Amino acid sequence: MAGKGWRVHKFGGTSLADPTCFRQVADILLNGEVGHQDAGQVVVVSAMGGMTNALLGLVQAAEQSADNIPTGLEAISVRYEATVRDLIESPDVATELLAQFNADIDDATDVLNAVSLVGSAAERSRDLVAGFGEIWSARLLAAYLEQRVVADTRERPVRWVDARELLVVEHGEMGPTVVRDVTQNNVDRLFGGREKGIVVVTGFIASDRDGLQTTLGRNGSDFSASILGALLKADSITIWTDVDGVMSANPNRVPDAQVIEDLSYNEAMELAYFGAEVIHPQTMSPAIEFSIPIWIRNTFNPAARGSRIGIDHEPTQGIKGVTSIDDVALVNLEGAGMIGVPGTADRLFGALRKAGISVILISQASSEHSICFAVPSQHAGEVEKVVRRAFRAELEQKLIQRVEVQDHCSIIAVVGDAMAGLPGIAAKFFGTFGSAGISVKAIAQGSSERNISAVIDRADATRALRVAHSGFYLSNKTVSIGLVGPGHVGSVLLDQIAAQADRLRAEFSLDFRVRALATSSRMLLAEGRIDLSNWREALQRDGQALDWDVFTAHVNADYLPHAAILDCSASQDIAQRYLQWFGDGIHIVTPNKKAQSGSLSYYDELHAVRRRNGAHFLYETTVGAALPIIETLRDLRQTGDEILSIDGIFSGTLAYLFNVFDTSKDFSTIVREARDSGYTEPDPRDDLSGMDVARKLIILAREMGMRLELDDLEIESLVPEGLGDGSIDDFLEALPAHDGAMAERWRKANAAGKILRYVGRLNKDDGATVRLEALPADHPFGHMNLTDNIVRYVSRRYSDNPLVVQGPGAGPVVTAAGVFADLLRLASYLGAVR
Ligand code: ADP
Ligand code: ASP
Numbered sequence: 082m083a084g085k086g087w088r089v090h091k092f093g094g095t096s097l098a099d100p101t102c103f104r105q106v107a108d109i110l111l112n113g114e115v116g117h118q119d120a121g122q123v124v125v126v127s128a129m130g131g132m133t134n135a136l137l138g139l140v141q142a143a144e145q146s147a148d149n150i151p152t153g154l155e156a157i158s159v160r161y162e163a164t165v166r167d168l169i170e171s172p173d174v175a176t177e178l179l180a181q182f183n184a185d186i187d188d189a190t191d192v193l194n195a196v197s198l199v200g201s202a203a204e205r206s207r208d209l210v211a212g213f214g215e216i217w218s219a220r221l222l223a224a225y226l227e228q229r230v231v232a233d234t235r236e237r238p239v240r241w242v243d244a245r246e247l248l249v250v251e252h253g254e255m256g257p258t259v260v261r262d263v264t265q266n267n268v269d270r271l272f273g274g275r276e277k278g279i280v281v282v283t284g285f286i287a288s289d290r291d292g293l294q295t296t297l298g299r300n301g302s303d304f305s306a307s308i309l310g311a312l313l314k315a316d317s318i319t320i321w322t323d324v325d326g327v328m329s330a331n332p333n334r335v336p337d338a339q340v341i342e343d344l345s346y347n348e349a350m351e352l353a354y355f356g357a358e359v360i361h362p363q364t365m366s367p368a369i370e371f372s373i374p375i376w377i378r379n380t381f382n383p384a385a386r387g388s389r390i391g392i393d394h395e396p397t398q399g400i401k402g403v404t405s406i407d408d409v410a411l412v413n414l415e416g417a418g419m420i421g422v423p424g425t426a427d428r429l430f431g432a433l434r435k436a437g438i439s440v441i442l443i444s445q446a447s448s449e450h451s452i453c454f455a456v457p458s459q460h461a462g463e464v465e466k467v468v469r470r471a472f473r474a475e476l477e478q479k480l481i482q483r484v485e486v487q488d489h490c491s492i493i494a495v496v497g498d499a500m501a502g503l504p505g506i507a508a509k510f511f512g513t514f515g516s517a518g519i520s521v522k523a524i525a526q527g528s529s530e531r532n533i534s535a536v537i538d539r540a541d542a543t544r545a546l547r548v549a550h551s552g553f554y555l556s557n558k559t560v561s562i563g564l565v566g567p568g569h570v571g572s573v574l575l576d577q578i579a580a581q582a583d584r585l586r587a588e589f590s591l592d593f594r595v596r597a598l599a600t601s602s603r604m605l606l607a608e609g610r611i612d613l614s615n616w617r618e619a620l621q622r623d624g625q626a627l628d629w630d631v632f633t634a635h636v637n638a639d640y641l642p643h644a645a646i647l648d649c650s651a652s653q654d655i656a657q658r659y660l661q662w663f664g665d666g667i668h669i670v671t672p673n674k675k676a677q678s679g680s681l682s683y684y685d686e687l688h689a690v691r692r693r694n695g696a697h698f699l700y701e702t703t704v705g706a707a708l709p710i711i712e713t714l715r716d717l718r719q720t721g722d723e724i725l726s727i728d729g730i731f732s733g734t735l736a737y738l739f740n741v742f743d744t745s746k747d748f749s750t751i752v753r754e755a756r757d758s759g760y761t762e763p764d765p766r767d768d769l770s771g772m773d774v775a776r777k778l779i780i781l782a783r784e785m786g787m788r789l790e791l792d793d794l795e796i797e798s799l800v801p802e803g804l805g806d807g808s809i810d811d812f813l814e815a816l817p818a819h820d821g822a823m824a825e826r827w828r829k830a831n832a833a834g835k836i837l838r839y840v841g842r843l844n845k846d847d848g849a850t851v852r853l854e855a856l857p858a859d860h861p862f863g864h865m866n867l868t869d870n871i872v873r874y875v876s877r878r879y880s881d882n883p884l885v886v887q888g889p890g891a892g893p894v895v896t897a898a899g900v901f902a903d904l905l906r907l908a909s910y911l912g913a914v915r
């Protein structure tokens with residue numbers, strides 16, 4: 082094969098978990114963009130996912146008792162054998178692989194038996210057993226690739242190399258380092274002058290200077306790959322794993338984490354050191370020397386570009402990622418006697434080094450009155466003793482007053498090269514913690530200014546990661562949404578939001594996340610967002626019993642900037658909950674009239690709580706669906722106009738009934754037909770009673786500043802006396818008996834050249850009425866489409882000729898669109914205030 086350079090690929094345990102994964106790995110290496118590159122491929126492999134843990138678990142179990150050994154080995158054998166049989170077609174090859182494997186198992190048994198005899202494992206025995214995982218996966222992958230290459234009749238040699246013959250390392254305080262000359266010789270011997278093709282190499286394991294097996298530490302295969310990359314002066318190093326790249330936070334803990342496209346070596350190192358397990362922190366240093374780019378890519382989504390780690394580029398973004406180190410203990414050393422005394426820190430850290438305790442973070446107040454540092458939790462017990470011993474004299478003389486250890490802490494760090502030049506990053510970081518009520522125990526900034534760290538309570542760690550991440554990464558206009566009552570209006574609204582979501586995000590950075598749905602008995606919650614294409618099935622399948630406290634807390638997630646509840650019910654009970662929601666600072670958007678038209682005392686309290694908590698309330702659709710009725714009224718008032726009166730037809734149902742009623746059909750027949758066509762509420766009395774219109778008038782009256790209660794209105798109900806109670810059927814049965822009276826009213830009006838209309842009137846000085854009126858035949862209310870609403874405003878400015886709003890004022894589609902428009906209005910308020 083014409084030799085370009087080498088390319089190094091490393092596949093982690095997650096990429097080699099089962100036969101399907103092996104096939105996927107082979108597809109990547111043999112086909113597509115990677116397979117068709119004209120370069121030799123070095124393929125560094127980890128053990129199959131979970132294998133190293135299983136082997137180390139076995140060592141631990143053997144320390145307890147030899148009885149544990151056979152069952153543990155049996156489970157490992159069953160898994161490996163099944164994988165071999167699934168992948169390898171040739172019985173001879175399979176037999177050979179399994180014979181080698183069984184020989185290894187015999188060796189492992191000997192080591193484990195020795196461990197159980199002694200009752201504790203030496204480091205060497207542990208390394209020996211742990212390292213088998215990589216040997217098994219390398220042999221198997223090489224055999225499988227060979228089989229595929231032969232099947233494709235491709236001339237591409239495949240071989241595998243045991244890294245113990247290749248890598249020689251020494252263990253120092255900073256972890257393993259490569260013995261350069263010996264290793265370079267080995268590399269030249271095994272790779273130089275040979276035909277390229279595919280070389281599978283075991284990750285993780287190596288030899289020491291004495292030729293004994295050792296390892297590069299947990300997750301060390303990444304490091305193996307970059308050492309080889311550097312020694313081969315490879316064109317690139319690609320770490321294949323199970324995520325699309327290095328992400329702005331651990332995706333298991335921060336659902337919003339996003340792929341970081343480009344990082345500098347330093348940024349990647351800092352993120353890895355501070356807990357981003359996607360790459361081992363030592364991986365970067367070998368690559369830096371020859372500026373070899375390191376790619377992090379997804380085995381299961383090879384189409385994704387991945388992250389590129391390379392030489393420092395022009396930094397584009399203040400911070401790159403947020404990470405955490407969990408399980409640290411914070412040690413605080415305090416005393417006036419440390420002020421101005423040179424060498425205190427030296428003594429402290431010298432003592433810790435001698436005890437083998439690594440220090441993760443140091444923070445010293447400039448007064449030198451105290452030193453604060455963090456160590457891994459596993460040292461929480463001994464660290465206090467070590468410090469007390471080192472400062473025994475000072476403690477006795479009270480020069481040092483306190484040595485305090487707080488266990489169960491976490492370190493949260495933000496990382497980015499460009500932080501140094503950007504003021505305000507620290508303020509934002511600590512500000513997000515402040516507003517989420519997370520207290521910070523210690524802070525530190527690396528001298529590179531590439532990292533700011535905070536030590537917090539372990540219990541707050543995930544929340545802290547999320548609030549910090551959302552503070553730096555999310556658009557201000559990200560809204561966590563809970564929708565109540567996905568019925569006629571609610572379900573259409575969900576469809577409308579789903580249809581527009583991508584466009585809103587792209588054009589306006591508006592991110593509406595419907596994360597909760599509630600019916601009267603069930604709820605569906607999703608951490609990221611509910612898939613709106615099949616929420617009905619999801620509610621059935623994954624829904625749970627309704628619990629309003631859980632629902633509310635979920636919607637009001639403190640790592641998302643804003644929360645809103647869309648109440649699409651018509652329920653009084655839900656309206657009662659607004660008080661609590663506003664109290665929590667949740668915004669409410671609704672077509673439900675019940676809250677705004679409830680008692681004045683509730684109304685006053687609701688708005689007081691709402692204002693105090695900075696919550697918004699949008700309810701344009703409570704009157705005339707999406708028609709701009711409330712908005713118009715507000716605009717008039719806010720620009721200094723005074724509204725004198727409002728009148729109109731506020732019910733599409735009643736508009737319809739009197740538009741068609743001309744005695745050619747009985748009134749009761751029209752009611753029944755309207756009900757059958759869905760023009761009325763299921764119980765037509767809800768429309769005929771006039772209560773719905775009355776509530777709308779109350780809402781408008783209060784908007785005008787009038788302090789009206791429902792009882793203050795004069796309401797003419799069209800439900801005949803005595804028919805208010807009883808079933809719907811009984812009502813419809815009894816209604817024809819009153820047709821005569823209704824026909825009589827029509828005839829009287831008609832004789833006087835008038836028409837009947839159900840009208841709401843509101844007068845600044847005289848209160849409000851809702852009743853059936855006889856109007857002149859040429860009155861504007863007489864010339865409307867069947868179910869239209871009409872509202873007229875008379876004001877100081879519009880005194881001769883009223884301002885008129887007219888159009889369809891009911892129906893799920895327009896109502897839902899009106900709620901959606903209110904939601905957009907909310908987002909613009911939020912964008913504006915932030
Ligand atoms: P492999 O077996 O391929 O070595 P690891 O499990 O060691 O895979 O590392 C990949 C995992 O690291 C991801 O699945 C993810 O859960 C986790 N992870 C933690 N922090 C990050 C981060 N900042 N970016 C990407 N992944 C991360
Ligand atoms: N198999 C080893 C581990 O699990 C090394 C690696 O996967 O990188 O730690």
Ligand code: MG
Nearest residue numbers: 093300358359
């Ligand atoms: Mg790993």
